[in-house]
Amino acid sequence: MDRQAKVATGRFLVTGGAGFIGSNFVRYVREQFPAAQVTVLDKLTYAGNPANLEAFAGTPGYDFVRGDICDPQLMNELLARGYDWVLNFAAETHVDRSIGDPGQFVHTDVYGVYTLLEAVKTHGAGRFIQISTDEVYGEVLADASREDAPLMPRNPYAASKAGGDRLAYSYFATFGLPVVITRCSNNYGPYQYPEKLIPLFATNALEDRKLPVYGSGKNCRDWIHVNDHVRALVALLETDGVEGEVFNIGAYNEKDVLQIADRILRALDKPDSLIAHVVDRPGHDRRYAVDSTKLEQRTGWRPAVAFDDGIAETVRWYQENEAWWQPLKSGVFWEFYQKNYKFLDPGEPGPES
Ligand code: NAD
Numbered sequence: 001m002d003r004q005a006k007v008a009t010g011r012f013l014v015t016g017g018a019g020f021i022g023s024n025f026v027r028y029v030r031e032q033f034p035a036a037q038v039t040v041l042d043k044l045t046y047a048g049n050p051a052n053l054e055a056f057a058g059t060p061g062y063d064f065v066r067g068d069i070c071d072p073q074l075m076n077e078l079l080a081r082g083y084d085w086v087l088n089f090a091a092e093t094h095v096d097r098s099i100g101d102p103g104q105f106v107h108t109d110v111y112g113v114y115t116l117l118e119a120v121k122t123h124g125a126g127r128f129i130q131i132s133t134d135e136v137y138g139e140v141l142a143d144a145s146r147e148d149a150p151l152m153p154r155n156p157y158a159a160s161k162a163g164g165d166r167l168a169y170s171y172f173a174t175f176g177l178p179v180v181i182t183r184c185s186n187n188y189g190p191y192q193y194p195e196k197l198i199p200l201f202a203t204n205a206l207e208d209r210k211l212p213v214y215g216s217g218k219n220c221r222d223w224i225h226v227n228d229h230v231r232a233l234v235a236l237l238e239t240d241g242v243e244g245e246v247f248n249i250g251a252y253n254e255k256d257v258l259q260i261a262d263r264i265l266r267a268l269d270k271p272d273s274l275i276a277h278v279v280d281r282p283g284h285d286r287r288y289a290v291d292s293t294k295l296e297q298r299t300g301w302r303p304a305v306a307f308d309d310g311i312a313e314t315v316r317w318y319q320e321n322e323a324w325w326q327p328l329k330s331g332v333f334w335e336f337y338q339k340n341y342k343f344l345d346p347g348e349p350g351p352e353s
């Protein structure tokens, strides 16, 4: 069987599969590879949402296990089932939360990766992809990071992810585990928890709430559509001889926060007066940029979604799927929002209004 066929018919373990990128990955695999088997393992933290996966519940070749990647016994039992492709999306992911409460980030994003790697070491797997992030390079003021650039993470989320990233590599170098590490730039698309920039601004604008822009609004990210990220991961699974390597994934699509706000306001026909400049995030990285030449040369992958189309379609998705995000903008969300954005204008309508 060739490698593509092995991927298409393989057994997948997707940890963190109830979150934004993980659930988009599962959707892609279910649609493209109907003969594949998929297990999702997810703790269902505030960011994990069973609604993201409800289309697959009860379908043949799919099962869901609720649990924690930090639980060694559970990871052992799970990996003992035997998987071809293990992709670890499970993580605490929001930079602002990592500033207020770093402990859970260190626990899940470092210790959780260790626990999972130990279970892979015991039971084996065809390949283990550790989903890392471009934030491990720290802020990049000029050019774009290549995979051999120094890791200089500057916030507790990025530093914890750097720990998981290098720990995964150490299990390749020391124990020969078939590990691949990916460092993708900022994703956008459907099913993203509305604390992150694009869904927060889209849903706030739909509710006529302020869009809280940190500091100058000139901080730049390379925005990639989640489907392009998912396709890059599949392309890596389909490629031989990449074990022990790191691959950047980016879309060469730099936009600052004010440009994103402008796109969203224009798409929804809302006024600029919704923009509210608020106190800057501490340690706010001014820019991230990755060079994905290595991935392109080794797999033939290229980003396919043009930003103009991707952002328009994404804003429309939030517009048409209020039933998905409205329940999320409740208890836990507002608790964090009010703490994090306490410096908003007094005129800002609160959750009760
Ligand atoms: P997300 O916050 O939407 O989802 C994370 C998922 O992990 C949730 O379903 C959550 O319940 C689960 N989870 C958290 N802790 C867990 C634990 N201890 N055990 C099991 N499950 C747990 O995040 P996302 O945006 O989908 O990101 C997925 C991965 O991609 C993360 O590893 C993140 O660091 C990485 N990444 C994200 C981006 C981005 O722009 N969102 C960019 C590059 C890399």
Ligand code: TYD
Pocket (backbone or CB within 6 Å): 094, 095, 096, 186, 195, 196, 197, 198, 200, 212, 213, 214, 217, 219, 220, 221, 257, 281
């Ligand atoms: P975010 O979506 O949190 O991703 P990350 O910080 O991991 O890149 O933020 C993206 C950019 O948007 C970042 O420069 C911070 C900025 N931002 C705001 O200006 N206001 C906000 O309310 C949020 C959530 C982010």
